Amino acid sequence: MINTGKLAGRTIFITGASRGIGKSIALKAAKDGANIIIAAKTAEQHPKLPGTIYTAASEIEAAGGKALPCIVDVRDETQVINAVKSAVDKFGGIDILVNNASAISLTGTLATEMKRYDLMNNINTRGTFLVSKVCIPYLMKSTNPHIVNISPPLSMKPIWFKNNVAYTIAKYGMSMCVLGMADELKPNGIAVNAVWPKTAIHTAAIEMLSGPESSNFSRKPEIMADAVYALLCKDSKIVTGQFLIDEDILKGEGITDFTNYACNPENKDNLMVDFFIEDNISVIQNKFNPQISDETRSGTGKVEGIFSAINANLSTELVSKTGAIFKFNVKGDEAGVWFIDLKNGKGATGKGEPSQPADATLTMDSQNFFAMFSGKLKPTAAFMSGKLKISGNLQKAMKLEKLMSSLKSKL
Secondary structure, eight states, X not given: OOOOSTTTTOEEEEETTTSHHHHHHHHHHHTTTOEEEEEESOOSOOSSSOOOHHHHHHHHHHTTOEEEEEEOOTTOHHHHHHHHHHHHHHHSSOOEEEEOOXXXXXXXXXXXXXXXXXXXXXXXXXXXXXXXXXXXXHHTTSSSOEEEEOOOOOOOOGGGTTTOHHHHHHHHHHHHHHHHHHHHHGGGTOXXXXXXXXXXXXXXXXXXXXXXXXXXXXXXXXXXXXXXXXXXTSOTTTSOSOEEEHHXXXXXXXXXXXXXXXXXXXXXXXXXXXXXXXXXXXXXXXXTSOOOOHHHHHOSSHHHHHHHHHHHTOOHHHHHHHOEEEEEEEEGGGOEEEEEEESSTTOEEEESOOSSOOSEEEEEEHHHHHHHHTXXXXXXXXXXXXXXXXXXXXXXXXXXXXXXXXXXXXX
């Protein structure tokens, strides 16, 4: 997405802009010569996550923009009010607000501590509402005002709630702000839209949670930055109240090749789809919903046959590339515990507990287990639809996909 210069001199208030998607949006706008308020908590270097509001400010100014780093916890009304006042004092107003700050915990109801529930809802929903409320009086004075929330399209399908209801509530709260504020602020000419990624986006925080291999299944934050940039360049009176997907926005700008957005271009066709993408419900529930044959449905010896086939394909090369031990809790017709050791020697498989702690534990029904290893059900689709539950290192678990591909012709 080529910069057009349309954001030159515009003042953009971005929450969570010290790293990740927020910083990428800031750097994209900075190339036009925009003024960027970096509203984030990170004033001191995190031991595992690179970047502070001050290092982000240096990068923004090096890219051609002007920066105002502000220590802001979006849960704190006083800090938000002070940051907005500082922005107006320095740059004369606010033209654009990007509500990017967010907290995530993909846990079920019983596994979600209330302090984690409160954190997600106070940052995601309340923080978005608060920052918007404080910025709106200044946005009303702008000639082309925009609010963009980094939040998903709204869908009441249970699939988006059942595995992480607390997180969904918090993210949907941001989207509900779009739904309501877009109509509320339309008479003022303020566009309010949501932008969400089609595939997983790789950031330092995601890598810390999921491991370095997560980059193989993700796109760079720059795809979100380009999509938001394209949106911000449009007339605020024309596009509002929309739930937009990064890839769709860029296709509308004439971009058809997304190879360079992939962290690993060679793996561009094997990316993990992101949560909440309505178009992917049909992918999850239909395209990857295995048509189980009567023979498979009987379940006789199928799981044991899979592990026999795996054992026959083990090698030191596979062990060196994988470096992980997997435990399988198989439910249903062929219930049992199995393991694959791809960390030691030439590798091993067997029934029962592994001799060393597993890096990842996978739980699923025996019918879906066979469908996954025979190529009828992709691991990503199984995970997204709740057919596959993973505990431990998610990215280690995703390494099994290559093994499954090699076994497809043998099962």
